[in-house]
Amino acid sequence: MSLNILNKINNPRDLKILSREELHTLSTEIRDVLIKRVSTTGGHFGPNLGMVEATIALHYVFNSPVDKFVYDVSHQSYTHKILTGRKEAFTNPEKFKTVTGYTEPKESEHDFFTVGHTSTSISLACGLAKGRDVVGGKENIVAIIGDGSLSGGEAYEGLNNAAASGKNIIILVNDNDMSIAENHGGLYQNLALLRETEGKAEHNFFKSFGFDYHFVKDGNDIDSLIETFKKVKDTNHPVVIHMHTVKGKGYDDAEVNKEAFHWVMPFDLETKSPLFSGEYVKSYGDITSDFLVEKARKDKSIVGITAATPNIVGLAGLRNEFKDQYVDVGIAEEHAIALASGIAKRGGKPVASFISSFIQRTYDQLSQDLAINNNPATILVNWGGISGGDVTHLGLFDIPLISNIPNIVYLAPTTKEEHIAMMEWAIEQDNHPVAIRVPNMEVVSTGIEVEPNFDELDKYVKVEEGSEVAIIGLGSFFHLGKKVANRLKEIGINATLINPRFITGVDEELLNELQKDHKVVITLEDGILNGGFGEKISRFYSDKNMRVLNFGADKEFTDSVALEVLYERYHLTEKLIVADIEKVLEDIKTLA
């Protein structure tokens, strides 16, 4: 492809001298670059294709970085990156890894926040605007938010406050009529009505807050965008621009299959097949999904709940087959937990499933709406664990977050059979809110059914009986514990191996018993150590004659650091763990 115009653009300033025709050509070139790049590397596809023209028009009219753009979730910021000095990260395969998939202040003065969770842009923009006003500035502050992100409570709190600020703030609503999945909620009926009526419908969500409201019929038309942006630039009051764009614009399949093309794995543009195929292996998500479908067929009171991510949290099956037993609440995790609590209170059997990183959005609801009320809802936590992923999507924090709330029973299955048994128990019992940390690894199946009875809380299971060293391997790290035990055998130590099953409590009887013939207890958890599981074991033994080693992640935000690097850093390999154990045993010998 030829990039005649793009080649000349190294900075938003270069854009401002282009003719309208050149701007149109630029949009075609950028769209080509995006399609090629994202099909090669994977990434957010649909959201970025829909935002090409609007991003060009924004940079044409406003003066970034003095005028400031705040992208919500920021998975629609690729064109922004291309126009602000980072185009090589999209055109040159060798530089593909030099930028993240989200806005990142470390990359550019045109980015203001590291963002990856939704619904935050308006509030952050309110902050920039208020900072401007007290420090003394005159720039435009522009929040760019998708319609999907408007379903989250923080976005509403932002709208409500922005509307009353009485100062320059411009909120660009990118309405492509899609969240990751389809939208749900009364607001979306209003957006649809506003699209139909070209912004003229009687009841207008944005106008009800008092915003100066502008509608852009074709948000992929640079000319009308420029016209509107010019109109509101340097406004002295809060403005909403509601533009209708096409998600996946310019790539037919993405325009049709909006959800599948929201985020893609690398694929071949010609054959349209994935680049890394290999055999499909069943995931824990599939196991969740199959189990829930079977349960729901037999029991009409089972209700699956997702906050806009059904397919990646094991609710694909319910979504496909059931209408009344499946609820997508939008990106509204807080509502999801309260809804689950209410359903359980009324005798239904709710199963609310989340990604670890997003359950962070609902601490107060877990505590107040659910735990204090002790309603027997089932919560599934997916993707918990150390990962090489984006800093905004780490699965490190769910154990400290959930396990320190009274009343909630947080379980950590180690195998397929245990996961199924725990779901079965959680759904059928009615004494506790139960959360299950779905293993974040390849499926391990023993073929041996596990009895769905976890009534006796905090009862750990001794899987191998040994002496001197005891290994408590939590959830998916039980298997690491097994490897450690095997390696210890090689040096003559017959370790005890324990599957604790319960994250939320300490098996005092078993731990006391270990004191008889064990010198060292180690804990393994796939998450941050601070506030986590291992510290409880350390506390239990802290006034006793036992050495404890806690293995897990350090308290730090990591951004796309390879898993192997992190495992080395945190001593999470059997080799490093055994070395640490040997060192402690040596210390004990020295003291004695």
Place this chain on the structure above:
Amino acid sequence: MSLNILNKINNPRDLKILSREELHTLSTEIRDVLIKRVSTTGGHFGPNLGMVEATIALHYVFNSPVDKFVYDVSHQSYTHKILTGRKEAFTNPEKFKTVTGYTEPKESEHDFFTVGHTSTSISLACGLAKGRDVVGGKENIVAIIGDGSLSGGEAYEGLNNAAASGKNIIILVNDNDMSIAENHGGLYQNLALLRETEGKAEHNFFKSFGFDYHFVKDGNDIDSLIETFKKVKDTNHPVVIHMHTVKGKGYDDAEVNKEAFHWVMPFDLETKSPLFSGEYVKSYGDITSDFLVEKARKDKSIVGITAATPNIVGLAGLRNEFKDQYVDVGIAEEHAIALASGIAKRGGKPVASFISSFIQRTYDQLSQDLAINNNPATILVNWGGISGGDVTHLGLFDIPLISNIPNIVYLAPTTKEEHIAMMEWAIEQDNHPVAIRVPNMEVVSTGIEVEPNFDELDKYVKVEEGSEVAIIGLGSFFHLGKKVANRLKEIGINATLINPRFITGVDEELLNELQKDHKVVITLEDGILNGGFGEKISRFYSDKNMRVLNFGADKEFTDSVALEVLYERYHLTEKLIVADIEKVLEDIKTLA
């Protein structure tokens, strides 16, 4: 006062046979009871006075507990309690303590949730409605929410989902034009417009979601309420009833001074003076307030932020004196944190102040909007600590919540001078988000200024140098540590006393040094042990030859349990602590 009608009411059924005139008399009787009772015991005054008529009308028209009422925050549920078999708790002083100030399922089958945080009722009601639909029921589900509570994100998520549910759910908006303080936000302009136009304004927030909207001009008029409730009873679709009530209705002073009478201490109805007067003692809130006012006068970039509770979090001064340097975001803690992050990013100096129990509402924003971005905002956490308060307002959880998030520096001052120094440092530095746990106790002042320099993170201060036993007393519990040290002296132990200052890290150098001549380290923290400060010390020593005792609260929800009882239960008296220390020392001797 005579309670001719109320005397006949033991159950909502008794209400249904009354004439309209008797209902009116009943409302007068109940209002008298409320004024008398709340002036005697203290409690929520204004919110309950405004809801007398609506509660009578609700119980007259609907059939509780089959039809279900969900009260938001539920500090407006006293009349509901009076009508549902609990009137003696309001009429008989000996029984005043038999009910809590909020709805409580353990008290009555007419209550469905233990509630004390705002903005949850619509989502919880959605749950009851969904449960009804999957289990098979036909009852009405009614959420009752004040206008102030509508500023929280969870309420919006609830509205958005309720509107799209397509089933029976009735949302009664009790619009008294007040939050605890005045309302802030675009929504409130719309509510005002709707009140002025009697619900006929062009732009209608509720209609924009698609709700079937009904306006009740006088929400203290039983007849029009009954008429409207009858109209919507057994509806097959989502309904909003927007009623205008008078907060504090029927008590002149409360109608005028709505904020002061939101929640009252006991007072004399005739003289109107408080029953427990005594000399006014300056609180840490006053110190915060005075300090911020002085700073803000000199520095126009200081911005105080509150989520609807200015006066109890040390922002009264800013509120009174400044317009542009004070922001009340409504009950929108999430927005408050993102706003602070944005202001700091733009070079302003935000100070966002919360009650411990409410900062729970903003975990994801602390993590994502603030900590990942590492913006130097100052967060104040008030009322953290073990308390005899309501289960929904415990200050136990802020340490696990905040201290396990990377990048945030969480400080625990022990005196007035340290609190001031920490605020000064937090506001002026620009390397970290800093949270300060404002001591929850009587002010301790040494008169000796503390240098506002905490640049060297995790540096503990050894206040008294001793041996054998080291006491690490965090924040307000430093003073308990001092008492323990004094008592240990009596038995011949000269303990080391440490003020850690930093909640978020471990002073490895100092802790290592203690190993030389100390056998036992104890930690004292005013909060839940699980996930807290002490466990980090236990983990640090877990592979070393040191005994550690962690003192703090157990993982449990307590509801109005007296502080003395809790201190005994958790061994938080110097006597019990010293006994525990002696026991460990004895154990060590036995082993040696």
